Amino acid sequence: MGRKQRKPCWEKEEVNRGAWTAEEDRILTDYVKANGDGRWETLPSKAGLNRCGKSCRLRWRNYLRPGIKRGNISPEEEELIIKLHRLLGNRWSLIAGRLPGRTDNEIKNYWNSVLSKRALKGKDRKHDIPEVYRPRSQSSPVWDKETTVPTEAFWASILECSVEDTKAKISNQNDDYDNNCFGFNNGEPGPHRPYYADTTLISENIEVKTSTLFSRFHQGEDVGGNAGEDPVMKFDFEDDVLLLDLLNSDILAGGNPSSSLPPLADILNSEICVGSNPPLAPSSDGLPCSQVLVGSNNTSSSIPSSDVSTCDLETLN
DNA sequence: AAAGTGCCCAACCGCGTATGA
DNA sequence: CTCATACGCGGTTGGGCACTT
Numbered sequence: 418m419g420r421k422q423r424k425p426c427w428e429k430e431e432v433n434r435g436a437w438t439a440e441e442d443r444i445l446t447d448y449v450k451a452n453g454d455g456r457w458e459t460l461p462s463k464a465g466l467n468r469c470g471k472s473c474r475l476r477w478r479n480y481l482r483p484g485i486k487r488g489n490i491s492p493e494e495e496e497l498i499i500k501l502h503r504l505l506g507n508r509w510s511l512i513a514g515r516l517p518g519r520t521d522n523e524i525k526n527y528w529n530s531v532l533s534k535r536a537l538k539g540k541d542r543k544h545d546i547p548e549v550y551r552p553r554s555q556s557s558p559v560w561d562k563e564t565t566v567p568t569e570a571f572w573a574s575i576l577e578c579s580v581e582d583t584k585a586k587i588s589n590q591n592d593d594y595d596n597n598c599f600g601f602n603n604g605e606p607g608p609h610r611p612y613y614a615d616t617t618l619i620s621e622n623i624e625v626k627t628s629t630l631f632s633r634f635h636q637g638e639d640v641g642g643n644a645g646e647d648p649v650m651k652f653d654f655e656d657d658v659l660l661l662d663l664l665n666s667d668i669l670a671g672g673n674p675s676s677s678l679p680p681l682a683d684i685l686n687s688e689i690c691v692g693s694n695p696p697l698a699p700s701s702d703g704l705p706c707s708q709v710l711v712g713s714n715n716t717s718s719s720i721p722s723s724d725v726s727t728c729d730l731e732t733l734n
Numbered sequence: 735a736a737a738g739t740g741c742c743c744a745a746c747c748g749c750g751t752a753t754g755a
Numbered sequence: 756c757t758c759a760t761a762c763g764c765g766g767t768t769g770g771g772c773a774c775t776t
Contacts, residue, residue, distance in 0.1 A: 434746080526743050
């Protein structure tokens, strides 16, 4: 029993396609100014445009909308695109959201036509980081590649970090397993407690616990979380410093290399999940919170939705 | 000058998700 | 819950322009 499927608008022969004329632009602009955007499927007939709604939406969003910045991408914008792409991958709308006046389409085009070529150039031999991603100035604080682990192992070792007063500290060394962390008892009797191994400074403001914890974690020792889970980073946002540090660090999109979902993308979203495993109590007052826990795909999905609240990180803009 | 080539970017297309009946 | 519809996103296409041969 075939369900009646609506024909996609672009398959209709009677609608205009291709480049927009100045007259079409004027009609669309006048209509949206008078009636607002949205309701794109019905907009063409109401506005008197022989276009499909999708085409109208795209034209408005990418070209006609007020505030669109046209022209060359500045060096500052380019640097930001590169940093964001490293964190987010091909999530163009998220990247565009951090570049006022630029559209996702424009950034995607710029990446594909200009920056991707640079990405294909020789990679950093030691860390396999495409040239485009490498810091181009010495001003960005990055962790010492000569003395610490390369990217993949680095990711595999991240477990927790926090920021206080814009200066990183390892989370307090009390038994905070019951609260939120992935501690374990290190083979000793008694309550779970975090295991503190070496620390690695990845920027002026971010310091993380490293290596030993994760290796034990995955060796099936008595861990606070579930053995074999992906590592999770816990950040306390005090101000914009952390975001800037992340952008300036060598953290790569993708988080855990085997994860398909870049966990750090959530940081740059206006709404992000807050939770942990074991779960933190959700924010009861509904106010924006300053703490976020991000993890890779598996970990995120292990957080029951009932234990997840959202918070607004627009202030990080 | 004409033909060939490469690049840029606006627009298209298909898919996934949200929403509401 | 199911289904239809609308929207948003990201990969892809192709027209037009600049540059080269």
